[in-house]
Amino acid sequence: VLNEVVMEFSYAKRDDKEMLREFGKRKEKWLKITPQGVLVFFASYKMMFDCVDKWRQNGQLDRLRAIKTLCIESRNPNEQLENIKLYCSSARQGAVFFSVAGGKLSEGFDFTDYMARLVIVLGVPFPNTQDMKLQAKKSALSSGVKVSNRRQRLSFDDFYVSKTMRGVNQIIGRAIRHANDFGAALLVDSRYCFDRQKRLLSSWAHKCVQ
Secondary structure (H helix, E strand, O other): OEOOEOOOOOOOOOOOHHHHHHHHHHHHHHHHHOOOEEEEEEOOHHHHHHHHHHHHHOOHHHHHHHHOEEEEOOOOHHHHHHHHHHHHHHOOOOEEEEEEOOOHHHHOOOOOHHHOOEEEEEOOOOOOOOOHHHHHHHHHHHOOOOOOOOOOOOOHHHHHHHHHHHHHHHHHHHHOOOOOOOOEEEEEOHHHHOHHHHOOOOHHHHOOOO
């Protein structure tokens, strides 16, 4: 909850203007007080581009650019390489990278020290249920085929949530990469308070969720 506005970026509620405006205002404050590099992970490309469009229209994007160098993930490999180069060269002085959970930044890069003093996850990045691998997994679990060493049969819903939260743990782990590193992680969605999601967070993050 931010300023009495419940943050829930589910498919049905993620276009709520008041919620987006309130998060945008709070994001500006977080960026002002956080030194060096900040990573913001959205649940999907559509969500990221929709938020960017709304913040561009209401002027929040320009105010953000006045605080830190802004980089936005691109599906074009050449553009993405340039974005990464810009972020890496600007992070020490202050930069923010808008990215997508499950993309290359969330899985394929090591953001040590000043590269990630703050990691923000906006929404719960549930994978697309129409993905062929997920569909195959669902069929296997529904048919009763043994897919692990678990004694208790695993439902597809349990597998789906577990897979999602493994991705979230991987993302927030970008903030702390070695014993002398420091940083913070913010999970901006009320659904992280649900027991089903909360219990699957890394132990260090679990006790901080409220």
